[in-house]
Each structure stands twice: as C-alpha cells, then as structure tokens.
Amino acid sequence: MATSRNIDPESRGAVHPLQVGDRAPSLVGLLPGTGAGRDDGLEQSDCPTVIALFAGGEELFAGEREREAIRAQLRALGAVLIALSPDLLWVFRPDDERQSLEPAPRAPDGGPPALFGQCGVAPTGAHGPGLCGLFVVDARGVVRFAHRVRAGERITLRAAVEAASRAMLLPLQDRAGSSRREFLLASLLTGFALAVADACAPAPPLRDAGSLPQEQLDLTLQINGQRHGLRIEPRVSLLDALRENLGLTGTKKGCDHGQCGACTVLIDDRRVLSCLTLAAMAEGAKVTTIEGLGGPEALHPMQAAFVAEDALQCGYCTPGQIMSAVGMVSEGHAKDDDDIRELMSGNLCRCGAYPNIVTAIRRAQREMTATPPAVKGPA
Numbered sequence: 001m002a003t004s005r006n007i008d009p010e011s012r013g014a015v016h017p018l019q020v021g022d023r024a025p026s027l028v029g030l031l032p033g034t035g036a037g038r039d040d041g042l043e044q045s046d047c048p049t050v051i052a053l054f055a056g057g058e059e060l061f062a063g064e065r066e067r068e069a070i071r072a073q074l075r076a077l078g079a080v081l082i083a084l085s086p087d088l089l090w091v092f093r094p095d096d097e098r099q100s101l102e103p104a105p106r107a108p109d110g111g112p113p114a115l116f117g118q119c120g121v122a123p124t125g126a127h128g129p130g131l132c133g134l135f136v137v138d139a140r141g142v143v144r145f146a147h148r149v150r151a152g153e154r155i156t157l158r159a160a161v162e163a164a165s166r167a168m169l170l171p172l173q174d175r176a177g178s179s180r181r182e183f184l185l186a187s188l189l190t191g192f193a194l195a196v197a198d199a200c201a202p203a204p205p206l207r208d209a210g211s212l213p214q215e216q217l218d219l220t221l222q223i224n225g226q227r228h229g230l231r232i233e234p235r236v237s238l239l240d241a242l243r244e245n246l247g248l249t250g251t252k253k254g255c256d257h258g259q260c261g262a263c264t265v266l267i268d269d270r271r272v273l274s275c276l277t278l279a280a281m282a283e284g285a286k287v288t289t290i291e292g293l294g295g296p297e298a299l300h301p302m303q304a305a306f307v308a309e310d311a312l313q314c315g316y317c318t319p320g321q322i323m324s325a326v327g328m329v330s331e332g333h334a335k336d337d338d339d340i341r342e343l344m345s346g347n348l349c350r351c352g353a354y355p356n357i358v359t360a361i362r363r364a365q366r367e368m369t370a371t372p373p374a375v376k377g378p379a
Contacts, residue, residue, distance in 0.1 A: 004172025005328060008149075010131060012276075017118070017119065018119045018120060018135060018143055018146055019119055019141065019146060020143055020145060021143065021144065022080055022142070022143045023142060023143075024049075024051075024135075024137040024141045024142065024143055024300045025102065025115055025118045025119070038195070040197075040311040046082055047079055047139065048079045048080075048136055048137065048138055048139070048144075049079070049080050049081075049082060049136070049137045050074075050079055050080070050081045050082065050134065050135075050136055051082050051084070051119075051134070051136070051137065052081065052083045052084070052131060052133075052157055053083070053084055053085075053115075053116060053119060053121050053122060053123075053131075053132045053134070053135075053136050054083060054084065054085040054129075054130065054131055054132060055085065055122070055129050055130065055132050055198060056087070057364075058282040059233075063280055066156075066157070069095075069158055070092065070157065070158055071092070071094045072094075074092065074094040074210055075094040075095065079094075080092065080093050080094075082117065083157065085112070085123075085363070086112050086113060086116070086123045087112075089112075096166045097293070101222050105259070111162055117130075119133055119135060119137075119146075120133075120135040120148060120149075121148055123307065126315060130149070130154065130156075131149055131156070131157060132148070132149050133146070133147060133148045133149060134146075137146075137274055143264050144368075154317055186246070201298045210357045215233060215234060216231050216232065216233060217231070217232055217233065217234045217280060218230070218231050219232070219280055219283045220283060221241070221279065221280065221283060221287060222284075222286050222287060223242070223246065223248070223250075223288075223289065223292070224283070224287070224288060224289060224291055224292025225292065228246055229280070230245055232245060232279060234278070234280055236278070236279050237274065237275055237276070237277060237279060238265070238272075238274040238275075238277040238278065238279045238281070238282050239251060239253055239256075239263045239274035239275040239289070241279035242265070242274065242289060242298050246270075248289050248291055250289055250291045250319050251264075251265055251274060251289050251319060252316055252319055252320060253275065253331065254316070254317070254320075254348075255275075256275050257275070258273045258275055258276040258350075260317070260320075260347070260348045261273065261317070261320045261324055261346045261347030261348060262316065262317050262319070262320040262347075262348075263320060263324055264290060264319075264321075264323040264324045264327070265277045265286075265287060265289050265290075265322040266287070266289075266326065266327055267282055267285050267286070267287055268285050268286050269286075269327070269330055270327060270330075270331075271323060271326075271327030272357045288323075288324070289317035290322060290323055293316075293323070293326065300322075300324070300326070301364045301367040301368055302322050302324055302325050302326050302329075302361070302364040302368070303342070304364070305360040305363040305364035305367075306318060306321070306322055306357075306364075308360070308363065309359045309360035310353075310354075310356055311356040311357045311359070311360035311362060312351075312353055313349075313351035313352075314350075314351050317348065317349050317350070317351075321344070321347050321349065321357060324344060324346070324347045324369075325344065325360075325361045325364065328340070328343045328344060329361070329364070329365050329368050329369065331343075331351050332369075334361075334365065336357055337362065340358050340361050340362065341354075341358060344357070344358075344361070365376065
C-alpha cells in the first residue's frame with residue numbers, strides 16, 4: 001500500500017501524495033472528451049478505473065497479444081484502464097473495437113508530470129522503465145488502492161490484470177454486505193496485490209521430491225496366487241500398486257474416479273474398483289487380475305468368449321469388462337440378458353461394443369455354470 005516509505009524521493013516534495021481515501025486528481029485536459037462534466041475529470045461511469053503510470057515508451061504498455069488478454073480480463077472485471085507515460089496515453093475500454101496510443105496532451109495545469117507528482121511517482125522511472133505505480137479509483141472518484149513500485153519490484157500490466165481476474169473466484173461469502181461493483185473493485189485490488197507479491201517474493205529453495213519425508217507402510221499382497229512384499233505410502237491405491245510397483249499393467253487406469261470400471265479386479269472372488277481401493281485394504285485377501293485369470297495357452301472361458309464373439313474394439317476397457325463379467329457370473333444374479341446389462345452397467349465401453357459383450361458373457365456363462373440363462377430381449 002502507499003506509505004511515505006515507498007514514495008519516490010523525487011516526488012516527496014508534492015503536497016500530500018495520493019493516498020487511499022483521497023479524492024482522485026482531475027484528469028481534465030488529459031483524457032479525450034473530458035473538458036466538461038464532473039469536476040474530477042473522470043468520465044461518468046459505474047465501473048472502477050485503473051490508472052497505470054509508466055516510465056518509458058509504447059513498447060512498455062503491452063503488445064497486441066497482451067492487449068487481447070487484457071481486454072478479456074478487464075471485461076470480466078468491468079473496469080476501464082488508463083495507462084499513462086510522460087509522452088503517451090492509452091485509454092483501454094474493453095468493449096471498444098480498437099485501442100490506440102495517443103501522444104499525452106499538455107494540459108495547462110502541468111499534464112502528465114503534474115499527475116505523476118500528485119501520485120507520488122517519479123515520471124523518470126527512478127528504478128528503470130516499466131510500471132511505476134497503479135491506482136484504482138471507484139465510480140465516485142475516490143482512491144481505493146494505491147501502490148508505488150519500489151526497487152526490486154517488476155510486474156507487467158498483463159500480469160496485474162490477470163491476477164485481478166483470478167481474484168474474481170473468491171468464495172461467495174466474501175462478497176456479503178457489498179455491492180457487485182464494490183466486490184469487483186475489491187477483487188481487482190486483491191489480484192494486483194497478489195501479482196506484486198508473486199513478483200517480489202523470493203523463490204523458496206528447490207527440494208527434491210525424494211527428500212520430502214514420507215510415511216511408508218510395509219505390507220504383503222497375495223496377487224494371482226503369489227505373495228508380494230511392498231513398501232508404499234498408505235495413500236497408494238491398489239490400482240497404482242499393481243501398475244507402478246508390480247508391473248501388472250493389464251489392469252487399466254481409465255477415469256481414476258470409480259466411474260468407468262476399467263480398473264476392475266477380483267478380491268476374494270468379488271469384483272471391486274481398484275482405483276477406489278487402498279492397497280493396504282487388500283492385505284490378507286486374494287487378489288486376481290486379468291493376468292491371473294488365464295494365459296494365451298489356457299484362456300479363461302470369459303476371455304475365450306470375448307475373442308470368439310469379437311466383444312471388443314480398441315480393447316482398453318476389455319480387461320475390466322472381463323473381470324467384472326467373471327465376478328458377475330460368480331454372484332449368480334444374471335438370469336437373462338437384461339440382468340447382464342444391468343449388472344454390467346458400471347463398465348463403460350466408449351467404442352459401443354455392448355451387444356457383443358452381452359453375447360460373449362452369455363456364451364461364457366453357459367460354460368461356467370451348469371444351468372444356462374434364459375434369453376430375453378435383443379442383444
């Protein structure tokens with residue numbers, strides 16, 4: 001925020017440099033079309049006005065690509081931007097089709113140098129070219145935020161506006177008791193403060209991820225008839241343990257949210273979603289994956305049926321489909337095709353091979369059970 005400590009030495013002679021709560025200085029004579037109207041010189045508007053003071057030329061404001069990004073962010077904020085250097089003026093209204101730089105007018109009251117002085121900013125850029133100060137004025141012409149760039153601070157105009165737009169994501173309860181325009185203004189100030197903090201804060205020392213302290217868990221899993229000792233974090237899912245630690249990549253990671261069924265395995269002959277099951281929960285149980293169901297020389301009846309009935313296209317969901325189908329048959333609830341469709345509804349096939357999948361399951365079920373199911377409805 002604006003304090004006596006961050007007022008540039010070249011501007012400390014100004015009478016009462018601009019502070020939060022002050023009336024904004026008049027822009028009469030600086031902006032096109034402001035020769036009449038309100039006595040503070042700001043155009044009648046129901047939106048905040050951002051005044052950015054620069055030391056330098058046109059290239060310091062923003063390039064064409066940056067301007068389009070700023071346009072989108074300002075439109076979201078409902079704000080108008082006025083960028084001023086000792087020689088150039090840029091009034092950026094986001095809804096205007098074209099934006100152009102103009103020579104800064106020389107007003108009778110001193111023009112840009114006088115405005116820089118009132119704001120407590122040196123027009124020569126004591127700390128080098130770039131953004132020297134940013135001030136936000138509300139619709140009543142009152143300064144709601146004032147920041148003067150100090151030594152070591154470097155921030156671009158686009159970064160400041162983008163940070164303001166991100167601040168619009170504040171929770172709804174933070175807006176209680178304030179109007180929409182006041183909230184927009186508060187969001188703009190918060191966003192700029194975050195941008196300045198990001199630009200000025202020293203970067204923390206980098207740490208190798210392997211050096212971070214992690215709790216490890218020793219456990220033994222019985223998978224496909226073999227015992228495997230593992231040391232993993234307690235948060236590791238059974239799916240990740242199978243794929244990353246044991247190299248059993250037949251079990252597929254689809255959604256990783258328990259919605260597609262591609263990761264289905266059997267635990268004690270019951271089908272489960274391994275992406276939603278912690279590996280530690282499977283200790284002491286018998287885990288069966290697609291690799292343990294059958295091999296090329298001795299296919300499981302369900303695997304053979306999927307091949308015979310061409311119940312796959314890309315094949316990514318097939319391991320989960322087969323494991324789920326084996327578990328479903330073992331459950332003994334699938335009496336007809338409608339039951340198969342219902343009980344397999346948690347396994348998605350984005351290629352749309354559902355009719356052949358139902359036919360394959362029905363074929364395998366006849367081999368796996370003594371009594372074949374009744375056929376009802378189209379496949």
